[in-house]
Amino acid sequence: MLASRFVSFSIAILVSLALHSFVIYLLVSHWGPEKSLRKAAPPKYVQAKLVQLEEKAKPKPKPKSKPKPKPKAKPKPKPKPKAKPKPKPKAKPKVKPKAKPKPKAKPKVKPKPEPKPEPDSQKMQQDLASALAAEEEFLVAENDEQLASSYSAYIFDRVAGNWNRPPSARRGMEVQLSIQLVPTGQLISVSIVKSSGNAAFDRSAEQAVHKAGRFEKLQELPPRVFEQYFRQLHLVFRPEDLRL
Amino acid sequence: MTEQLSLWSLIADATILVQFVMLLLFVASIISWVMIVQRGLYLRTASRNLRQFEDNFWSGVDLNELYHDSGNQTTAEGLTSVFRAGFREFNRLTQQSSADPEAVMEGTERSMRVALSREEEKLNRSLPFLASVASVSPYIGLFGTVWGIMNAFRGLANVQQATLATVAPGISEALIATAMGLFAAIPAVLAYNRYSASADSVFSGYETFAEEFSSILHRRVHSN
Numbered sequence: 001m002l003a004s005r006f007v008s009f010s011i012a013i014l015v016s017l018a019l020h021s022f023v024i025y026l027l028v029s030h031w032g033p034e035k036s037l038r039k040a041a042p043p044k045y046v047q048a049k050l051v052q053l054e055e056k057a058k059p060k061p062k063p064k065s066k067p068k069p070k071p072k073a074k075p076k077p078k079p080k081p082k083a084k085p086k087p088k089p090k091a092k093p094k095v096k097p098k099a100k101p102k103p104k105a106k107p108k109v110k111p112k113p114e115p116k117p118e119p120d121s122q123k124m125q126q127d128l129a130s131a132l133a134a135e136e137e138f139l140v141a142e143n144d145e146q147l148a149s150s151y152s153a154y155i156f157d158r159v160a161g162n163w164n165r166p167p168s169a170r171r172g173m174e175v176q177l178s179i180q181l182v183p184t185g186q187l188i189s190v191s192i193v194k195s196s197g198n199a200a201f202d203r204s205a206e207q208a209v210h211k212a213g214r215f216e217k218l219q220e221l222p223p224r225v226f227e228q229y230f231r232q233l234h235l236v237f238r239p240e241d242l243r244l
Numbered sequence: 245m246t247e248q249l250s251l252w253s254l255i256a257d258a259t260i261l262v263q264f265v266m267l268l269l270f271v272a273s274i275i276s277w278v279m280i281v282q283r284g285l286y287l288r289t290a291s292r293n294l295r296q297f298e299d300n301f302w303s304g305v306d307l308n309e310l311y312h313d314s315g316n317q318t319t320a321e322g323l324t325s326v327f328r329a330g331f332r333e334f335n336r337l338t339q340q341s342s343a344d345p346e347a348v349m350e351g352t353e354r355s356m357r358v359a360l361s362r363e364e365e366k367l368n369r370s371l372p373f374l375a376s377v378a379s380v381s382p383y384i385g386l387f388g389t390v391w392g393i394m395n396a397f398r399g400l401a402n403v404q405q406a407t408l409a410t411v412a413p414g415i416s417e418a419l420i421a422t423a424m425g426l427f428a429a430i431p432a433v434l435a436y437n438r439y440s441a442s443a444d445s446v447f448s449g450y451e452t453f454a455e456e457f458s459s460i461l462h463r464r465v466h467s468n
Binding site: 008009011012013015016017019020023027028160161162163164 | 250251252270273274275277278279280281282285286403404405427
């Protein structure tokens, strides 16, 4: 009788433990379908890199194979003032790095099928070198831009977190501020570039920037990027989420 | 909060109290499952033994033979022990020449009642535990949840612009406590209801048998 009780208890304990560990395993291994959704969000960078790889592949094999077609790289400086770093998820104030000069936009490679009798190897080398340099520059610029956009997202978050909209805020209002920063991330000055017409709203935007005060993370930026994008910064405030 | 919320991180990040509540519920769930399985086995064997013994008893076997076949007192289980208690007392009393039939029947019935109540206790053992788990663990889980949500909102008070993302992890981790409470409670409720019903039916089988047996003994006492 004692033995049978012992047996039944040990069976019970085993069954119970097995059941619980099975439940835990199920929960841990199949926790939430949102995993994939979350992962899908930030792949912006990958795209940019893919484009760049493609271009790199083009000019290389050309000079080796045949001396005739001459790759000529024409880096066209296209200052494209990129407007606002994309609509951020629930963006209220838009951070707009002032006049993002996209220095080199896509070195265009044009193979010219001009038949030339003698292979002008020196000139070709030079061309190749300049093409590579342009490539490099383009890469750096791309990288800088990514960096800048992630840091402007950080500034945006900080400012948005500190922004208290006045009750008089209405949809469609927009105030544009220009802020000056130093490389330590310290705020030097704030000025209104374009007023919304509502003094309270303008003031609230200004106060939000003042409250955010210091953007410590900017210290991590290389000075070049800072000078280019963050020395002077334009912020646009819009009460988009208000239903008025 | 860019990394995905894993179950484990939710539990690990919870406050001590909530973690304690979760641990408590988890242990309660494990123990209640041990009880569920053990009681299930016990009640199944008990009702099988009841049927077997009754078949055996009504097959016309000699009572003395049955008494000797049923082993000794310590190993007797269920209906066997009721039968043995009654029969032994009956034999002892009838061997005393002075005993009158009423006293013999009274003593026999009393000793069978004792054996019956012992069996009843065995049948209902650990059912109260299941009942407590069933009724209390949702409350414990709810307490953990309320506490966790309280903390989440208190943390929210320091933030200027509250977004869903700032409260969501806190609430999510708090809700785990309720889920665990329900997880522990639901099987316990089901098992309690089922087992108390089957314990009742087994016990009423015992009682019926005791009555029948005492009526047989009664006939025997008065025929002498």
